[in-house]
Amino acid sequence: xxxxxxxxxxxxxxxxxxxxxxxxxxxxxxxxxxxxxxxxxxxxxxxxxxxxxxxxxxxxxxxxxxxxxxxxxxxxxxxxxxxxxxxxxxxxxxxxxxxxxxxxxxxxxxxxxxxxxxxxxxxxxxxxxxxxxxxxxxxxxxxxxxxxxxxxxxxxxxxxxxxxxxxxxxxxxxxxxxxxxxxxxxxxxxxxxxxxxxxxxxxxxxxxxxxxxxxxxxxxxxxxxxxxxxxxxxxxxxxxxxxxxxxxxxxxxxxxxxxxxxxxxxxxxxxxxxxxxxxxxxxxxxxxxxxxxxxxxxxxxxxxxxxxxxxxxxxxxxxxxxxxxxxxxxxxxxxxxxxxxxxxxxxxxxxxxxxxxxxxxxxxxxxxxxxxxxxxxxxxxxxxxxxxxxxxxxxxxxxxxxxxxxxxxxx
Numbered sequence: 001x002x003x004x005x006x007x008x009x010x011x012x013x014x015x016x017x018x019x020x021x022x023x024x025x026x027x028x029x030x031x032x033x034x035x036x037x038x039x040x041x042x043x044x045x046x047x048x049x050x051x052x053x054x055x056x057x058x059x060x061x062x063x064x065x066x067x068x069x070x071x072x073x074x075x076x077x078x079x080x081x082x083x084x085x086x087x088x089x090x091x092x093x094x095x096x097x098x099x100x101x102x103x104x105x106x107x108x109x110x111x112x113x114x115x116x117x118x119x120x121x122x123x124x125x126x127x128x129x130x131x132x133x134x135x136x137x138x139x140x141x142x143x144x145x146x147x148x149x150x151x152x153x154x155x156x157x158x159x160x161x162x163x164x165x166x167x168x169x170x171x172x173x174x175x176x177x178x179x180x181x182x183x184x185x186x187x188x189x190x191x192x193x194x195x196x197x198x199x200x201x202x203x204x205x206x207x208x209x210x211x212x213x214x215x216x217x218x219x220x221x222x223x224x225x226x227x228x229x230x231x232x233x234x235x236x237x238x239x240x241x242x243x244x245x246x247x248x249x250x251x252x253x254x255x256x257x258x259x260x261x262x263x264x265x266x267x268x269x270x271x272x273x274x275x276x277x278x279x280x281x282x283x284x285x286x287x288x289x290x291x292x293x294x295x296x297x298x299x300x301x302x303x304x305x306x307x308x309x310x311x312x313x314x315x316x317x318x319x320x321x322x323x324x325x326x327x328x329x330x331x332x333x334x335x336x337x338x339x340x341x342x343x344x345x346x347x348x349x350x351x352x353x354x355x356x357x358x359x360x361x362x363x364x365x366x367x368x369x370x371x372x373x374x375x376x377x378x379x380x381x382x383x384x385x386x387x388x389x390x391x392x393x394x395x396x397x398x399x400x401x402x403x404x405x406x407x408x409x410x411x
Contacts, residue, residue, distance in 0.1 A: 077138065079337065080131040083124070084281040090134055091270040093144025095215060099267035102244035104257070108264035113275045119268075124280035126156035129169075129194060129316065132287045132334065136198055143215035146205050148265045149222070152258065158194045159318035167191040170201040180204050188329045192319035195289045195332045216259050217241045223258040224251055285336040287316060292324050292331040299324065300365075300382060308336050310382060322385050365409035369401045382409045 080086045091098075099105075112119060123130070134147045153171040154160035161167050165174060168191035174184045180200035182190035190196035208218045208226055220241065221229045232248035233239045240247045243259030272279050296302045299320055300310040314321055316334040324331055367378055375397055379389045390397040392410040 077135075079286045080135060081286055082281060082283040083127050083279060086127060086131050086134060087269055087272075087279050089138070090144050090147060091266075093134075093138070093147075094266045094270060095143055095145070098263075098270045100244065100263055102260075104244045104260040105263050105267070108257070108260050109267055109275060112264055113268055113277055116277050120278055120280055122155060124282055126151075127280060127282060128284045128287050129156055129158065129334075131284070132194065133169075133198055136202055140202055140206055142202065142206060142209060143218075145215045145219070145262050145266055146202070148262050148269075149201070149205075149219070151265055152261045158197070158316065159192060168197045169194050170197050172197060172201060176200075176204065183329065187322075189319060190330070193330075193332065194316060194334055196319070196330065214241060216243065216262075219259055219262055220251065220255050224255045285338065287334045288337045289332050290335045292333055297323055298382075302333065306335050312336065314382075321379070322388065367407045367409055369403055369405045369407065373401060375401065378407065384410055 077089075078085075080089060130147065130150075133150060134144070137144060137147045150156045150169050153166075154162075154169050156169065158169045160169070160171065162171050166172060167174075167189060170191070172182070172191050174191075177184050177191050177197070177200055180203045182196050182200045184190060190200075205218060205222060208221045209215065211226065212218050212221060212229070217229065217239075220243075228251065229248070232250045235250055236248045238248075241259075243256045243263065246253075246256050268275050268277055269279065290306070292302050293305045296305060299313045299317070302324065303310040303313050306313075313333060313335065320329075320333065324333075365382065367382070369378070375386045375389055379386045382389075386397050388410050389407065393407050395401075
């Protein structure tokens with residue numbers, strides 16, 4: 001909180017005692033104004049910052065507007081298509097204070113910024129997917145810090161698998177994912193779908209944020225579980241939150257570090273030059289969620305229909321690398337915005353397939369091994385798995401590939 005000087009010469013008609021006291025003190029800290037309406041139960045306390053109670057916004061009085069203006073819908077924000085806009089929008093969505101003091105936060109800022117080239121490269125690789133998440137967070141009017149959670153959880157890698165079971169972009173455990181409508185079972189794991197996982201994670205974060213009111217407490221609950229956070233508040237007899245001061249007491253050090261990491265990342269994105277960083281400003285094609293065409297059973301078939309590359313679809317849709325004709329799978333994929341919806345038809349006939357009719361058989365797919373290629377890279381390119389590719393060609397997946405060998409690609 002700022003300190004305001006009060007020189008004694010400005011205090012008129014004051015007693016001598018008050019004037020001396022004013023000179024001796026030099027400045028006075030003003031108390032925080034009492035918010036209108038009932039305060040949120042969670043108080044946020046960070047180093048060198050006053051205790052802040054997040055108030056519940058008072059309802060705004062309605063102001064009569066012209067009929068045409070009242071019916072007009074606000075224009076949606078423009079699609080994010082380059083790094084400069086992405087990080088400007090993201091930094092503008094962080095809640096104050098963005099950069100906080102304290103050894104814990106300083107440690108994580110130094111760790112993330114310790115290798116500037118690597119930090120910039122990782123962000124550049126994640127730009128399209130990060131933009132997709134930022135737009136989803138904005139659409140729900142959630143704190144921008146939530147878009148940083150995939151950096152902490154998975155490095156924005158949708159295929160990431162953590163020790164003990166957490167999976168995907170948001171590193172969700174199976175029970176949490178299922179509770180929020182994600183299909184997790186044999187043959188399909190929706191946690192590996194950035195579309196399914198982001199919808200579920202933001203659903204969960206919205207519920208937590210509605211209860212706890214502050215992004216720091218919400219992040220703690222996302223990491224540790226809301227029940228554990230409630231019990232910690234009950235033991236403390238207060239609802240103070242600080243990663244730096246380890247509040248509320250009794251949580252794991254991992255949970256306190258979780259908040260410190262998010263604070264550090266927000267600070268680095270908001271003030272990169274101060275930390276010797278350069279954020280990527282590259283242009284990119286935005287991603288959008290789209291349902292796969294009926295009749296498509298492989299990623300390369302979807303790619304042909306949408307006029308994009310199988311490699312791109314495989315990169316952003318690891319849940320479907322084994323094919324998209326999976327029982328009960330939602331068939332929602334991320335695809336580049338603006339790609340043709342039906343550049344190449346799935347079926348040769350102009351009429352839709354009916355009953356048990358089948359599309360004409362496609363020519364067998366083949367791939368000639370080039371220098372530096374691995375089974376994993378080839379499998380990823382064609383939307384299949386290493387195991388399926390090795391079994392289909394009768395080879396040992398652990399042995400190096402011979403350059404020039406022709407591999408058959410399974411359907």
